[in-house]
Amino acid sequence: MEVIQWPDSRLLQIANLIDVSVTPPEEIEEKIEAMKLVLSEETHGVGLAATQVGWMRRAFVMVHLDGECTSYKSFLNPEIVKQYGDTSLDWEGCLSAKKAAQLQVRRFETVDLRWEDLVCGELVSREETFSGLNARIIQHEVDHLDGKMYFHRVPANVRNSMLKKAYPPVSTRLSSGPSKEEIMLKRGKRKNRSR
Numbered sequence: 001m002e003v004i005q006w007p008d009s010r011l012l013q014i015a016n017l018i019d020v021s022v023t024p025p026e027e028i029e030e031k032i033e034a035m036k037l038v039l040s041e042e043t044h045g046v047g048l049a050a051t052q053v054g055w056m057r058r059a060f061v062m063v064h065l066d067g068e069c070t071s072y073k074s075f076l077n078p079e080i081v082k083q084y085g086d087t088s089l090d091w092e093g094c095l096s097a098k099k100a101a102q103l104q105v106r107r108f109e110t111v112d113l114r115w116e117d118l119v120c121g122e123l124v125s126r127e128e129t130f131s132g133l134n135a136r137i138i139q140h141e142v143d144h145l146d147g148k149m150y151f152h153r154v155p156a157n158v159r160n161s162m163l164k165k166a167y168p169p170v171s172t173r174l175s176s177g178p179s180k181e182e183i184m185l186k187r188g189k190r191k192n193r194s195r
């Protein structure tokens with residue numbers, strides 16, 4: 001299971017709801033376990049959405065911070081029912097944008113989240129209030145399921161200058177083409193060969 005990298009267009013797609021009549025519960029559990037492994041062992045990240053590993057379904061896993069206790073939690077069909085309280089700016093990066101710089105993203109302090117858990121092969125609805133870093137991670141991951149990256153949450157000029165540096169546009173790379181030196185070198189080599 002590999003983490004998809006920007007600018008893969010799958011990162012801009014809206015994920016579909018998980019339905020046990022379409023995806024068997026065992027398969028859902030397998031995917032979730034694999035995602036937890038990617039998060040905990042391979043990337044040491046704090047959150048990973050299904051779309052980031054090419055599974056276009058509404059699910060994410062995250063490190064759940066509860067005092068000193070750290071565990072990995074999964075959320076199927078998550079939905080932010082309400083977001084409220086103050087907003088705050090904090091630095092965010094993304095496992096799917098390794099080359100990109102971290103940016104300060106404004107997020108709500110508290111979210112009420114509704115999601116589903118698999119219990120004996122059935123999806124069971126849950127609801128809980130999260131705040132602080134947990135709420136920030138949830139907002140970042142739910143954004144992924146709606147085809148949004150963290151840099152879509154910052155002003156366009158900030159986003160564009162960061163992306164230009166990290167991911168030079170293809171058109172720029174193509175239009176600049178090989179340099180005069182490169183062309184001369186090739187021509188020279190050809191000439192040498194023909195002699």
Ligand SMILES: [Zn+2]
Pocket residue numbers: 093094095096140144150
């Ligand atoms: Zn991300």
